[in-house]
Amino acid sequence: MSMGIRLDEKFQDRRKDGIEDAFMRQAVSSAQNRLRDGRLDAAGELGDWEAFRDHSEEIRQHVLEHLDYYLYQLSENVSKRGGSVFFAETPEEANRYIREVVRSKQAKHVVKSKSMVTEEIGLNEALQEEGCTVVESDLGEWILQLDEDPPSHIVAPALHKDRDAVHETFTAHGYTGSNDPTELGRYARQELRKDFLKAEVGITGCNFAIAESGAVGLVTNEGNGRMVTSLPDTVISVMGMERVVPSYEEFEVLVNMLCRSAVGQRLTSYITTFAGTRAVGEVDGPEEFHLVIVDNKRSGILGTQFQSVLQCIRCAACINVCPVYRHIGGHAYGSIYPGPIGAVLAPLLDGYENYKELPYASSLCGACTEACPVKIPLHELLIEHRRVIVEEKRQSPFVERIAMKGFAVTASSPFLFEAAEHVAPFATSPFATSGHIEKGLPAWTDSKDLPQPNKQTVRDWFKKRGNVE
Amino acid sequence: MPNVALFVTCLSDTLFPSVGQATVELLEHLGCEVTFPFEQTCCGQPAYNSGYHEETKKIAKHMIETFEQADAEYIVGPSGSCVMMMRDYPHLFQDDPVWGPRAEAHAAKTFELTQFIVDVLEVTDVGAKFPATATYHASCHMTRLLGIEAAPGKLLGNVDGLTMVPLANVHNCCGFGGTFSVKMPDVSVQMVDEKVESILQSGADVLIGADASCLMNIGGRLHKQGHPIKVMHIAEVLNEGVKQA
Numbered sequence: 001m002s003m004g005i006r007l008d009e010k011f012q013d014r015r016k017d018g019i020e021d022a023f024m025r026q027a028v029s030s031a032q033n034r035l036r037d038g039r040l041d042a043a044g045e046l047g048d049w050e051a052f053r054d055h056s057e058e059i060r061q062h063v064l065e066h067l068d069y070y071l072y073q074l075s076e077n078v079s080k081r082g083g084s085v086f087f088a089e090t091p092e093e094a095n096r097y098i099r100e101v102v103r104s105k106q107a108k109h110v111v112k113s114k115s116m117v118t119e120e121i122g123l124n125e126a127l128q129e130e131g132c133t134v135v136e137s138d139l140g141e142w143i144l145q146l147d148e149d150p151p152s153h154i155v156a157p158a159l160h161k162d163r164d165a166v167h168e169t170f171t172a173h174g175y176t177g178s179n180d181p182t183e184l185g186r187y188a189r190q191e192l193r194k195d196f197l198k199a200e201v202g203i204t205g206c207n208f209a210i211a212e213s214g215a216v217g218l219v220t221n222e223g224n225g226r227m228v229t230s231l232p233d234t235v236i237s238v239m240g241m242e243r244v245v246p247s248y249e250e251f252e253v254l255v256n257m258l259c260r261s262a263v264g265q266r267l268t269s270y271i272t273t274f275a276g277t278r279a280v281g282e283v284d285g286p287e288e289f290h291l292v293i294v295d296n297k298r299s300g301i302l303g304t305q306f307q308s309v310l311q312c313i314r315c316a317a318c319i320n321v322c323p324v325y326r327h328i329g330g331h332a333y334g335s336i337y338p339g340p341i342g343a344v345l346a347p348l349l350d351g352y353e354n355y356k357e358l359p360y361a362s363s364l365c366g367a368c369t370e371a372c373p374v375k376i377p378l379h380e381l382l383i384e385h386r387r388v389i390v391e392e393k394r395q396s397p398f399v400e401r402i403a404m405k406g407f408a409v410t411a412s413s414p415f416l417f418e419a420a421e422h423v424a425p426f427a428t429s430p431f432a433t434s435g436h437i438e439k440g441l442p443a444w445t446d447s448k449d450l451p452q453p454n455k456q457t458v459r460d461w462f463k464k465r466g467n468v469e
Numbered sequence: 470m471p472n473v474a475l476f477v478t479c480l481s482d483t484l485f486p487s488v489g490q491a492t493v494e495l496l497e498h499l500g501c502e503v504t505f506p507f508e509q510t511c512c513g514q515p516a517y518n519s520g521y522h523e524e525t526k527k528i529a530k531h532m533i534e535t536f537e538q539a540d541a542e543y544i545v546g547p548s549g550s551c552v553m554m555m556r557d558y559p560h561l562f563q564d565d566p567v568w569g570p571r572a573e574a575h576a577a578k579t580f581e582l583t584q585f586i587v588d589v590l591e592v593t594d595v596g597a598k599f600p601a602t603a604t605y606h607a608s609c610h611m612t613r614l615l616g617i618e619a620a621p622g623k624l625l626g627n628v629d630g631l632t633m634v635p636l637a638n639v640h641n642c643c644g645f646g647g648t649f650s651v652k653m654p655d656v657s658v659q660m661v662d663e664k665v666e667s668i669l670q671s672g673a674d675v676l677i678g679a680d681a682s683c684l685m686n687i688g689g690r691l692h693k694q695g696h697p698i699k700v701m702h703i704a705e706v707l708n709e710g711v712k713q714a
């Protein structure tokens with residue numbers, strides 16, 4: 001699955017599909033409520049959450065300011081531990097390199113742990129073209145893979161499915177048990193075990209790479225990351241170029257923030273770090289290790305007004321509080337990154353052409369900004385996208401442009417403004433009944449009534465009371 | 470006697486004049502001298518949020534100039550959202566050596582009504598009586614961006630006879646979002662419907678808020694669907710309550 005999903009449909013139609021999917025909406029709103037409460041509890045427990053947010057922001061900003069230094073240090077240390085490092089500027093370069101590794105191993109079976117960046121670059125399709133079977137071993141991702149359904153959330157990709165939906169999917173795959181989650185989970189483990197043992201190549205994502213040691217850190221709840229990195233002879237980790245931390249000290253802080261923000265846990269069940277190839281005397285680990293560092297437009301974001309979006313640690317806290325996501329679901333965004341972070345990131349990674357409507361899919365309520373553990377000013381970046389669309393790309397609708405110019409002229413002239421205030425009651429009177437406008441402005445009055453503008457404004461009233469300045 | 474220039478907000482001026490009037494009367498009751506700079510227009514937020522920042526600057530300059538001429542100690546408005554916009558003016562003029570400092574000075578003395586009463590006047594009991602069962606809609610810009618969480622609750626908590634009941638999912642946006650509500654009415658209406666559902670379930674007879682824009686949105690939906698819930702701005706509740714006491 002690459003960056004763009006369901007882009008064949010218009011955003012408006014995708015939203016409609018989401019809004020009409022009562023099942024998905026129920027699943028999403030209850031998950032949002034649960035995840036929000038869990039995050040607040042886990043944050044509260046830490047004590048001074050705001051100080052932790054400040055510190056985390058500082059770490060991420062420091063890394064971004066010195067990204068060249070830390071990436072160099074990281075690659076040196078990966079090499080020292082017997083691994084190979086490849087810098088891929090584009091998705092094509094990354095996929096080509098990984099295909100070559102897989103081909104050189106004559107591998108037919110690839111097993112993966114969860115990775116958003118590989119979704120971003122469309123790695124699975126690239127490997128399937130190579131004739132490989134690619135199995136996702138994260139439970140949520142595996143369910144979706146069986147169903148050929150794209151993820152709707154970056155942490156809980158199958159958030160839009162419940163146990164009955166999973167039961168249906170598994171049954172189509174040969175499962176004969178009940179819809180009991182434990183039994184369903186056991187089936188998944190049994191099936192995935194075969195793939196772990198069969199795979200010649202394991203591919204992982206990377207929550208954070210640690211520059212000073214050359215290690216890759218993985219955060220999982222199922223232990224599948226350990227299977228992927230310890231069983232196959234060849235392991236490839238793929239990371240977005242910004243996902244690096246200087247040392248284990250910063251890793252500890254950010255993993256803490258990630259687990260608490262993403263799922264309300266102090267730590268997830270498995271925090272794995274591994275580095276390089278199997279050393280002499282070690283009992284497990286790969287014979288061959290490759291770290292693929294993907295740029296895919298990220299270096300173009302550095303140094304711009306959007307740089308702070310690269311602070312993101314992919315916890316989805318913003319998605320879990322977004323009221324728009326709540327009602328339209330993840331698929332409507334048409335990007336593998338949905339919600340507020342997706343609305344900021346998708347236009348940057350994939351251009352405005354397909355994604356220029358996403359920055360408007362927000363009431364600017366600021367819930368995302370408030371929830372972000374690394375203090376990305378998400379709603380401000382959405383406004384900044386709008387500004388770029390209006391002032392730099394000049395792609396805002398003509399009617400809106402005229403209306404805004406008119407608004408600015410009126411609102412900077414007291415005479416015109418007061419005149420407009422006094423014209424409004426008469427201009428709207430054909431649509432008004434007993435003080436309310438109930439039709440005539442479809443985008444508003446189809447769903448809501450509007451009070452009719454008053455003939456006596458507050459300023460008229462104030463003047464009449466004799467308090468004129 | 471604190472000297473206050475009223476920032477009426479365009480929405481209150483035209484659609485909800487009783488909110489502006491209540492604000493004036495309430496501030497006077499609390500011992501303020503209130504003036505009305507008549508040249509004021511709109512804070513410019515619709516243009517700003519839509520990405521028209523050059524247009525917003527024109528409006529902001531006009532507002533800054535207007536309130537400079539009023540020369541009041543404080544600028545007070547009955548809207549967290551509009552006040553947030555004026556507090557944000559310095560952002561617009563970050564690199565402007567002339568307008569930057571003027572925007573800073575303007576922002577520094579601008580307050581939302583409940584924040585002004587509680588933090589500046591240091592009053593939490595305005596001496597009001599308002600027998601009703603009500604729930605409070607916390608507006609997003611006011612709570613999250615201005616950080617005003619406690620002030621409205623403190624003031625309402627001291628109103629004689631007023632029973633406040635909790636609102637489920639109080640943190641979720643009502644779906645207004647300015648131009649968002651007309652650009653994506655499909656999504657906006659889902660948001661307001663969930664809010665309406667929570668209000669109906671709260672058992673309140675009165676919905677109180679501190680932003681006329683959210684109240685216009687929620688109230689407009691309630692009115693369209695014929696729900697008999699009374700929608701009031703906190704300034705109206707406090708001011709009517711003072712008269713009733």
